[in-house]
Amino acid sequence: MRKPFVAGNWKENTDSRSSVELAKAVVAGSAGVAREKVTVAVIPPFVYLQAVVRAVSASGIAVGAQDVYFEPKGAFTGEISPGMLKDVGCTYVLCGHSERRHVIGETDALVGKKVTAAIGGGLLPILCVGELLEERDAGRTEQVVTRQLEAGLAGLNGEKMQAVTIAYEPVWAIGTGRTATPQQAQEVHAFIRGLLAEKYDKSVAEEIRLLYGGSVKGDNAADLMREEDVDGLLVGGASLKADEFVRIIQAAV
Numbered sequence: 001m002r003k004p005f006v007a008g009n010w011k012e013n014t015d016s017r018s019s020v021e022l023a024k025a026v027v028a029g030s031a032g033v034a035r036e037k038v039t040v041a042v043i044p045p046f047v048y049l050q051a052v053v054r055a056v057s058a059s060g061i062a063v064g065a066q067d068v069y070f071e072p073k074g075a076f077t078g079e080i081s082p083g084m085l086k087d088v089g090c091t092y093v094l095c096g097h098s099e100r101r102h103v104i105g106e107t108d109a110l111v112g113k114k115v116t117a118a119i120g121g122g123l124l125p126i127l128c129v130g131e132l133l134e135e136r137d138a139g140r141t142e143q144v145v146t147r148q149l150e151a152g153l154a155g156l157n158g159e160k161m162q163a164v165t166i167a168y169e170p171v172w173a174i175g176t177g178r179t180a181t182p183q184q185a186q187e188v189h190a191f192i193r194g195l196l197a198e199k200y201d202k203s204v205a206e207e208i209r210l211l212y213g214g215s216v217k218g219d220n221a222a223d224l225m226r227e228e229d230v231d232g233l234l235v236g237g238a239s240l241k242a243d244e245f246v247r248i249i250q251a252a253v
């Protein structure tokens with residue numbers, strides 16, 4: 001059985017005070033939810049990671065980073081290594097979020113290097129994939145997701161795959177209020193699981209958690225989670241309100 005996983009990606013939001021307040025409110029609001037039943041992670045901006053790690057300590061809530069660089073150290077101004085993230089208490093890291101790909105311009109190959117480096121550094125990468133609206137309209141969703149997975153997972157054997165979570169986030173559903181229907185999410189998730197069974201084996205495919213992201217709210221979380229291959233949710237906007245995020249956590253249990 002795959003344990004449900006709910007992660008809140010705060011993106012470029014909060015400040016030193018509100019990041020801690022939000023983290024504490026999530027801890028308090030979700031205190032009654034058994035941690036054996038659901039994995040919960042919050043993913044604040046880099047500069048608030050340490051404060052948020054302190055705020056959630058002993059709650060069982062994990063902390064993730066929104067990005068990572070693949071080099072362990074050196075002259076890479078502005079970059080943050082897996083070792084640094086681990087050092088401040090991060091467990092997870094997003095790799096290849098759609099905004100990194102489509103706003104910042106990260107390539108599939110760069111994302112793959114980040115995933116490998118994250119695992120090497122003892123982090124658990126959440127590899128994000130998903131198609132643009134024009135790609136979906138052109139019937140190219142599976143092709144795009146396949147390409148992103150091939151590059152994102154390049155060089156990982158079945159054992160390393162145990163560290164990986166995959167998030168399917170259709171770009172047209174992110175921040176638009178236009179959630180994919182549970183059927184649309186299920187269709188792509190089933191496709192991804194099938195692809196992993198072919199590329200690795202059935203047990204790797206059965207064990208990996210596949211999250212859906214894109215306009216997830218308290219109101220649609222339960223319907224999405226009901227789908228067989230939707231194992232969790234990667235939440236953006238709705239994770240900035242503790243009550244709403246806690247509703248989503250409860251819907252995932």
Ligand code: 13P
Pocket residue numbers: 009097169173174175176177213214215216234235236237238
């Ligand atoms: P929204 O939930 O705001 O659509 O963002 C989704 C997302 O990008 C999470 O990583």
